[in-house]
Amino acid sequence: MPQQHDKYLRRTLVFSLGRKAPNSSKLLKYSTKIDMTDRLTQLQDAVNCQADNICNAIGCLQQYAPPSPFQEFDRPQENTKSQQTEDYPQLFAQHIVRTAKDIDILIDSLPSEDSTPELQAASLRRLELDNQEAATKLEDAVKRCEDLLEKVQGILKKEAQARLKLNAATDTTPS
Numbered sequence: 001m002p003q004q005h006d007k008y009l010r011r012t013l014v015f016s017l018g019r020k021a022p023n024s025s026k027l028l029k030y031s032t033k034i035d036m037t038d039r040l041t042q043l044q045d046a047v048n049c050q051a052d053n054i055c056n057a058i059g060c061l062q063q064y065a066p067p068s069p070f071q072e073f074d075r076p077q078e079n080t081k082s083q084q085t086e087d088y089p090q091l092f093a094q095h096i097v098r099t100a101k102d103i104d105i106l107i108d109s110l111p112s113e114d115s116t117p118e119l120q121a122a123s124l125r126r127l128e129l130d131n132q133e134a135a136t137k138l139e140d141a142v143k144r145c146e147d148l149l150e151k152v153q154g155i156l157k158k159e160a161q162a163r164l165k166l167n168a169a170t171d172t173t174p175s
Contacts, residue, residue: 043106050099057092064088 111120 039106039109043103043110046099046103046106050096050103053092053095053099057089057096060088060092
């Protein structure tokens with residue numbers, strides 16, 4: 001169960017961050033529909049996962065809870081306490097809380113009703129400007145790295161030539 005939830009959580013984080021939209025407006029509308037569908041599917045999966053977590057938690061509570069005494073029945077209490085090998089209440093509480101947080105993240109990632117095409121376009125323009133700025137910074141960093149690489153390669157080439165000359169000089173001198 002924890003492995004399945006971790007797989008779901010990784011998938012949720014990938015989709016909750018969203019995708020980059022293509023430049024074409026026709027493709028942009030199609031891509032947005034795909035993202036929305038993916039988010040809705042994820043939300044449904046998260047709700048189903050939460051239902052599974054709650055059902056499993058109730059099942060464990062039923063299995064490991066001590067019996068309640070009833071006054072109408074005179075049954076001698078058996079002294080059989082089942083040993084829990086794991087802390088199931090803590091485990092299921094963590095799963096339920098984690099899934100609830102995932103559901104909140106997915107709900108927050110859905111577009112609001114107040115979102116108009118103009119607001120979405122303004123948001124996309126802002127994201128495109130941020131993307132261009134980040135691309136410029138990345139290009140500058142790549143250029144600096146290429147310059148440093150050329151310097152290092154030049155130094156290594158000089159060092160190799162100096163060693164070759166040194167080896168050639170020591171090989172030709174008589175001992």
